Amino acid sequence: MTKLSVNINKLATLRNSRGGNVPDLVKSAKDIESFGAQGITIHPRPDERHIRYQDARDLKKIVTTEFNIEGNPIPKFIDLVLSVMPTQVTLVPDAEDAITSNAGWNTLKHKEFLVDVIQTFKDKGIRTSIFVDANAEMVKGAAKTETDRIELYTESFAKNFSKGKKTESIRPFVEAANVANDLGLGINAGHDLNLDNIKYFKDNIPNLLEVSIGHALICESLYLGLENVVNMYLHRLK
Numbered sequence: 183m184t185k186l187s188v189n190i191n192k193l194a195t196l197r198n199s200r201g202g203n204v205p206d207l208v209k210s211a212k213d214i215e216s217f218g219a220q221g222i223t224i225h226p227r228p229d230e231r232h233i234r235y236q237d238a239r240d241l242k243k244i245v246t247t248e249f250n251i252e253g254n255p256i257p258k259f260i261d262l263v264l265s266v267m268p269t270q271v272t273l274v275p276d277a278e279d280a281i282t283s284n285a286g287w288n289t290l291k292h293k294e295f296l297v298d299v300i301q302t303f304k305d306k307g308i309r310t311s312i313f314v315d316a317n318a319e320m321v322k323g324a325a326k327t328e329t330d331r332i333e334l335y336t337e338s339f340a341k342n343f344s345k346g347k348k349t350e351s352i353r354p355f356v357e358a359a360n361v362a363n364d365l366g367l368g369i370n371a372g373h374d375l376n377l378d379n380i381k382y383f384k385d386n387i388p389n390l391l392e393v394s395i396g397h398a399l400i401c402e403s404l405y406l407g408l409e410n411v412v413n414m415y416l417h418r419l420k
């Protein structure tokens with residue numbers, strides 16, 4: 183089974199657009215869990231344009247499934263994660279001004295830094311994951327950092343899939359997953375996954391443990407309803 187972790191960044195974007203507390207992230211996270219999702223993901227960015235650091239603290243009190251915090255491990259992010267103690271931290275090399283995540287780690291170039299940060303989190307019992315492109319060398323580099331898992335950055339898969347290039351879209355991901363499995367790394371995936379492409383991705387990636395999905399899931403919910411959409415993903419991930 184592949185777990186669904188719902189990324190609620192977009193709900194925070196909506197809330198922040200008006201000030202106030204609508205939608206209420208704490209209530210939304212509880213509801214999403216009650217609809218069957220097996221995790222909640224947040225990605226606080228340094229400018230707190232959607233998820234605020236306080237949201238991470240508030241959500242920690244009520245999330246009963248898996249709590250995943252993603253972000254670039256700058257000092258204030260490391261401090262936040264260590265104080266909140268989520269189930270999992272996913273390290274993403276995002277630039278401060280990036281609209282969204284747009285690259286995986288160069289795990290060879292940043293090996294020493296990653297080893298250090300990963301150790302800091304693992305010492306506290308927080309599971310670690312590193313966001314990487316579907317590239318065998320980057321996966322091998324990730325294994326050398328002692329991370330528990332990788333998160334495959336699926337934007338290129340989603341783009342090619344939407345153009346009808348199914349086989350081409352999945353090939354590098356299958357290769358990267360095989361390397362990860364051989365090296366004993368757990369495999370997560372995320373970015374631009376949606377109701378159209380998720381089943382094909384899941385069916386082709388061996389031992390896919392978890393997907394985190396936000397942007398498309400919230401957009402699809404505008405038409406189909408949040409509870410219904412969560413269940414549609416759960417059905418496709420069986």
Ligand SMILES: CC(=O)[C@@H](O)[C@H](O)COP(=O)(O)O
Nearest residue numbers: 191225252274282283372373
């Ligand atoms: C790590 C990743 O893939 C991103 O999808 C991210 O978590 C989404 O962040 P935004 O909601 O800021 O685009």
Ligand SMILES: NCC(=O)COP(=O)(O)O
Nearest residue numbers: 189372373374394396397
């Ligand atoms: N790690 C990926 C994530 O949390 C959600 O990405 P997206 O579905 O918003 O592209």
